[in-house]
Amino acid sequence: MKIYKLFILSAFILFGCKSSDVTKSDNPKVTIYLIGDSTMANKKNPEENPEFGWGQVLPDFMTNNISISNHAVNGRSSKSFRELKHWKTVLDSLKSGDYVFIQFGHNDGKDTDPKRYTNPQTSYRYNLMQYVEETRSKGAIPVLFSSIARRKFNQEGVLLDSHGNYTLIARLVAQEMNVPFIDMQYLTEQMEIAYGVEESKKLHLHFEKGENNYFPEGKIDDTHLSKLGANEVANLATKELAKKVPALAKFIKNSK
Numbered sequence: 001m002k003i004y005k006l007f008i009l010s011a012f013i014l015f016g017c018k019s020s021d022v023t024k025s026d027n028p029k030v031t032i033y034l035i036g037d038s039t040m041a042n043k044k045n046p047e048e049n050p051e052f053g054w055g056q057v058l059p060d061f062m063t064n065n066i067s068i069s070n071h072a073v074n075g076r077s078s079k080s081f082r083e084l085k086h087w088k089t090v091l092d093s094l095k096s097g098d099y100v101f102i103q104f105g106h107n108d109g110k111d112t113d114p115k116r117y118t119n120p121q122t123s124y125r126y127n128l129m130q131y132v133e134e135t136r137s138k139g140a141i142p143v144l145f146s147s148i149a150r151r152k153f154n155q156e157g158v159l160l161d162s163h164g165n166y167t168l169i170a171r172l173v174a175q176e177m178n179v180p181f182i183d184m185q186y187l188t189e190q191m192e193i194a195y196g197v198e199e200s201k202k203l204h205l206h207f208e209k210g211e212n213n214y215f216p217e218g219k220i221d222d223t224h225l226s227k228l229g230a231n232e233v234a235n236l237a238t239k240e241l242a243k244k245v246p247a248l249a250k251f252i253k254n255s256k
Contacts, residue, residue: 031099035087058238147166
């Protein structure tokens with residue numbers, strides 16, 4: 001009798017362990033995939049390189065209960081990201097419940113480069129729609145972002161637009177397809193203005209010759225971000241995400 005009870009107890013423990021393992025494997029951690037250009041991408045040599053993408057620092061604003069997989073690549077547009085097979089890698093990895101943050105536009109506007117340029121009213125629009133549809137086909141959740149602003153002040157200190165209709169089209173696609181839309185152009189325009197003409201240089205890459213070892217000849221770049229700029233942009237993005245995508249709020253530090 002004791003042997004029989006011991007056998008039952010052992011079977012129960014073994015079955016319980018297996019059930020626990022199955023439950024654990026059936027509920028893998030949710031992943032946020034980032035697709036976009038250099039303003040979002042991870043940069044090489046972060047210990048030395050003063051340039052950062054906002055996606056590179058995004059994990060610092062999220063809890064450990066969600067994974068961040070940054071697939072943004074320098075120089076990519078909504079067209080070239082797909083044609084160079086970056087999107088296939090993401091699409092093949094997607095599982096139900098994951099998120100895809102989609103941010104293109106900077107390089108789509110390069111009208112001297114047929115490998116990257118897209119007409120905002122036609123091919124750019126359809127590219128965004130295709131990313132949304134294919135993300136949803138995997139049970140994942142798309143989120144559309146407009147491009148971050150460039151530091152483009154005129155002589156009177158007015159910050160000028162540099163994205164044309166790309167932001168408008170992203171907004172319209174989001175409305176048409178019922179996709180959360182994070183207007184990073186608006187948010188970062190306000191950030192640039194708040195910093196002002198001179199102080200906003202700190203958000204980007206402004207170095208005199210000999211000032212920075214990574215750029216010994218100096219650097220003036222009003223598109224890409226310094227570490228300060230990347231952190232400021234990631235902070236803006238996560239605060240807006242907590243509002244527009246409430247399911248993500250629990251993964252965002254200090255979201256309340």
